[in-house]
Amino acid sequence: MVMIPNCNKSVPYLSKFIDFDKKQNLFYDNLYIKDYDYVIKIPFPLIRTFKEKIKFEKFNLAKYTYLLDYE
Template structure:
């Protein structure tokens, strides 16, 4: 059993949105996987993004405010 289910490009279970971490002063591009309530948080930075800066965490979208969503 996989931690994150297989996602094909035609599925509607992936949402994309931008948020801002006030503590670290960083904007994040978020890929929210609705089926398992996980989010992949990719920092939006001027410099190169290193894999250790990408976060994967359990997430409840209803508990947070985000800046915008997009397709």
């Protein structure tokens, strides 16, 4: 017997963009979860000068400098 998972649940809409934190002088790769208005912020590893962690926070466009979105 094969069990097939229920596919009725909707997948949250994700968009990706890059921004810049002026205070920490750091670029972030972001995954924005539109349904919940949250963003997962992943620092770019190539330009890090110190150890940064992935951030999960309420989306606030005024806090960072938006650079571009991408697919």
